[in-house]
Each structure stands twice: as structure tokens, then as C-alpha cells.
Amino acid sequence: MSRGAWKLAILAFVVLAGAVVIHIAAIVGYPYLLMSAFHRKLVERDGKNVLVHFPRDASQRIVRMPSPDLLYSGVAFDLSDGPLRITVPVSEAYTSLSGFASNSDNFFCINDLAAKDGVIDIVLVGPGSPDPGIAGPRLVRSPTKTGLIGVRYFLGKGDCLPDVETLRRRATCETCD
Amino acid sequence: MGRVPCACRNGPWQYDLLTGSIAANPYMRARVARHMPLALDSAETIYLVADTDSHGHALRCERTYRLEAWDIDARWWSVTCYDADEFLVQNDRQRYSYNMTNIQRNPDGSATIRLSRTARPGNWLPTGDGKTFVVVLRLYLPSQQVRDNLRTMELPRIVEEDGSDE
Numbered sequence: 001m002s003r004g005a006w007k008l009a010i011l012a013f014v015v016l017a018g019a020v021v022i023h024i025a026a027i028v029g030y031p032y033l034l035m036s037a038f039h040r041k042l043v044e045r046d047g048k049n050v051l052v053h054f055p056r057d058a059s060q061r062i063v064r065m066p067s068p069d070l071l072y073s074g075v076a077f078d079l080s081d082g083p084l085r086i087t088v089p090v091s092e093a094y095t096s097l098s099g100f101a102s103n104s105d106n107f108f109c110i111n112d113l114a115a116k117d118g119v120i121d122i123v124l125v126g127p128g129s130p131d132p133g134i135a136g137p138r139l140v141r142s143p144t145k146t147g148l149i150g151v152r153y154f155l156g157k158g159d160c161l162p163d164v165e166t167l168r169r170r171a172t173c174e175t176c177d
Numbered sequence: 178m179g180r181v182p183c184a185c186r187n188g189p190w191q192y193d194l195l196t197g198s199i200a201a202n203p204y205m206r207a208r209v210a211r212h213m214p215l216a217l218d219s220a221e222t223i224y225l226v227a228d229t230d231s232h233g234h235a236l237r238c239e240r241t242y243r244l245e246a247w248d249i250d251a252r253w254w255s256v257t258c259y260d261a262d263e264f265l266v267q268n269d270r271q272r273y274s275y276n277m278t279n280i281q282r283n284p285d286g287s288a289t290i291r292l293s294r295t296a297r298p299g300n301w302l303p304t305g306d307g308k309t310f311v312v313v314l315r316l317y318l319p320s321q322q323v324r325d326n327l328r329t330m331e332l333p334r335i336v337e338e339d340g341s342d343e
Contacts (some may be wrong), residue, residue, distance in 0.1 A: 028203045031210035064263040069255045070272040104210045109221045156278040172293035
């Protein structure tokens with residue numbers, strides 16, 4: 001092969017390798033970017049480690065494929081300042097508390113079937129953080145320092161909405177001392 | 178990036194039991210983040226997505242379809258219609274989904290949902306003014322028998338009915 005052809009081949013290889021690297025970086029990075037965007041929006045609007053109750057809004061065009069049969073609440077968590085204790089009173093129909101890491105993985109989900117005395121009660125700690133040793137709540141370890149917590153209440157026929165609205169406002173999210 | 182994070186198919190329904198999972202590969206994770214953010218792990222919820230009818234033809238808004246449903250052994254299930262951008266179909270009747278508690282049943286316990294642009298009597302979900310739409314069947318806490326047989330069990334059919342809906 002001539003020198004020119006070699007140069008062309010090497011250039012083609014470098015371009016292709018670069019494209020592959022960029023492609024992989026984009027694929028791996030995309031969930032982080034999306035979660036970071038959600039997290040940032042929530043923190044800017046309501047603050048970190050604050051339980052936010054989202055209204056039913058069928059016209060929203062931020063989160064794809066929402067379920068209109070669920071009432072959602074959430075927390076943009078940041079465990080830099082320590083663990084969080086989260087309590088969620090459960091309804092009779094279905095309630096769940098779930099956590100999503102900064103790469104969007106659903107790293108835990110606890111539903112009402114596992115509730116004690118009508119409440120899901122957890123302490124959320126970050127990676128490598130010690131167990132705060134609080135008696136009662138279930139310890140949940142997040143694989144990342146930041147992420148999102150989701151609360152879901154099933155609305156069934158919809159006539160329970162006022163009761164579920166009252167119930168979910170009793171949920172708490174507090175930094176552990 | 179393809180819409181459906183799909184490793185399996187049963188009739189018109191596509192699903193992947195690694196949706197939301199920490200074991201998902203980067204492509205799977207990226208698809209879920211793009212099309213179904215904050216999806217729960219399949220231990221809690223299985224999401225079945227249809228963008229075709231039972232004969233494999235794309236679901237088109239100007240056509241009329243009949244979704245033939247029956248109870249699936251799960252804590253609860255729902256059927257929801259989305260536009261091609263995967264948001265709820267905006268409509269004056271505020272109809273977006275049916276679940277096992279609010280769906281009108283046939284005498285044998287099954288249920289029929291019409292999917293069409295214009296209103297139909299009984300269970301009806303509007304498909305909107307676009308070209309295509311998507312249907313998602315959610316199974317929350319499905320039984321182990323459902324999990325074990327998801328690829329082969331009979332799932333709701335989506336059948337095109339005669340006549341367009343223009």
C-alpha cells in the first residue's frame with residue numbers, strides 16, 4: 001500500500017474510533033444527563049431533600065409516559081449532608097416508595113404490602129456512608145449521592161383522590177441528625 | 178434511539194424485564210431514560226408497550242381498533258394511550274386510561290376498549306390528531322405465574338375494525 005493510502009487508512013480508523021467513543025459516551029452519559037436535568041429543575045423549584053407533591057396534570061410534556069392512574073410525589077435527594085428519613089403513609093389500594101440513582105437505575109422499591117403500621121419508613125444513606133443506627137426505619141443504601149425518590153399512589157376509580165391527597169401530605173422527608 | 182426497550186414480544190406487546198433494572202446494559206438504560214423515565218424494576222411493575230396491532234400493523238390515529246382485555250393476575254393493571262411523542266393524548270373528555278377498577282366489563286368479565294379518534298360508546302380512549310399512537314399495558318405486582326409465562330400467555334388483543342375514523 002502506498003504511503004498515501006496508509007495515511008488515509010489511519011485517518012479513517014481514527015475517525016471511526018472517535019465516532020465509536022463519542023457514541024458510547026453519549027449512550028452511557030444520556031441517563032445521567034436526563035436525571036441531572038430532572039434533579040436540577042426540582043432543586044431550583046423546591047429545593048433539595050424536599051418532598052414535592054405533583055398535581056395531576058395530563059397536559060405536562062416533561063416526563064414521558066406518565067400513568068394517569070397514579071398520583072406522584074418525589075424528592076430530589078442529595079445525601080451530602082447526611083442520611084434522609086422518609087416516611088410515607090400508605091393507602092389501601094397501592095402505594096410505593098422508590099429510589100432512582102443518578103444514572104436512572106431503580107435501586108429500590110418498597111410498596112404498601114411491606115408497610116408497618118400503615119407507613120413505609122426508611123432511612124436513605126449514601127454510598128459508603130455509615131448506618132446511622134436509627135431504630136425502626138428500614139435502611140436503604142443509594143448507590144449515588146444524588147438521585148430521585150418517587151412516591152406512587154394508585155387512584156383506582158378516582159373517587160379516592162381527595163383522601164389520597166390528604167394522606168400523601170402526611171408524608172415526610174427529613175435530614176437525620 | 179428506538180422507542181421500545183424490547184427484548185421480548187408477545188403479540189403486539191413488547192417488553193423487557195430489565196427495564197429500570199440495575200442490571201440493564203447501557204443501551205437499555207438509555208432507551209428507558211429516553212422513553213419511560215423513572216420506570217420501576219420488573220420486580221414491581223412490568224410495562225408492555227404496543228405500537229402495532231395484533232397483526233403487526235402500526236397503530237394509526239385515523240383507524241379504529243378494539244382492544245380486547247381481561248383480568249391479568251396482578252395487584253392492578255391499566256391500559257393507557259399516548260401520542261407518538263409518548264405524552265398523554267390531549268382531549269376534551271379527559272380520557273387517558275382505564276384500569277381494572279374503572280373499566281366497564283362485558284357479561285363474561287372481559288372488557289373491550291375502543292381506540293379511535295372520535296368518541297365511541299362504552300370504554301373508549303381517544304387516539305388524537307397525530308399519525309400514530311402507542312398503548313401501554315402496566316402490570317403492577319404481577320403473579321409469578323404471569324412472570325413465568327409472559328412470553329407465551331394470551332395477552333390483550335388489538336384488532337383493527339372496519340372503516341377509518343377520519
